[in-house]
Amino acid sequence: MGFSRRILLAGVLAGAGLVSACAQSGPVDAAGRALEPLSIVTGSGEHKFLVEIADDDAERARGLMYRPPLEADRGMLFQFPAATEQSFWMKNTPSSLDIIYIDPQGRIVSIASHATPYSETPLPSNGAANGVLELRAGRADEIGAKPGDQVRHSFFRP
Template sequence: MDFSRRVLLAGALAVVGLASACAPKGPVDAAGRALEPLSIVTASGEHNFMVEIADDEAERERGLMYRPPLGDDRGMLFQFPTATEQSFWMKNTPSSLDIIYIDPQGRIVSIASHATPYSETPLPSNGAANGVLELRAGRAAEIGAKPGDEVRHSFFRP
């Protein structure tokens, strides 16, 4: 093999290696977005979800804007570096959501149920939260979630 072919082969192998190093390591959704397991423990039992993680400013700002409705077992977990009063809105979000505010120990602080699509009305947490979980509207009530219930995910420290 001559030198130029070896260089091309080495370059191709480097691109393949870089692509596999950047690929999500766990499960992904149909659009290739990485998903992580999360569960909510309520009086009716443990309820499992697969969630996308929004852990930087750009991901938190974009959230579920312009996206189709979530499935029953899907969600998005917004992670903030510190627990403080949080407030979300539904600007550019076409489907109704339940917004669950969570403290650093993984306890539900409050739930904003059936948030109105496209609304710019702030929905406050009414307490310090560093996690915010968005689920399909009505899902929190279906599983019996309420303030004080436990959310299990590696982000929270019980």
């Protein structure tokens, strides 16, 4: 490879590294997973979280399987392209979760509280949802979340 090609290749690789570094400029967890801000507005005020995003089939299928319990201010937001009846289960998930189903405007449709670890019993949304938020078990009750409350994230359009 000639000198000018090596310089060009080095420049391209350096530029790619810069783009990669810029893409990861937001908060990350201890494992290096990107986190995004999300808040839930309830009767007791606005409650802020940092969430991982599961927006493709592989991420949605894996979810929080095999993971340690979530911190109080963390969660995972599952994004679906269309609002339909959703149903989640806890297969291979070692800690209990609150599963919050959300409509396209960011309103909570329903909450499955304290989902049983490792259970394969489906937990339906009981209404059309295109977002599902998983939080540590009991957090929904702690913040007073209920159907109709507002979830704020760029994915939802109030």
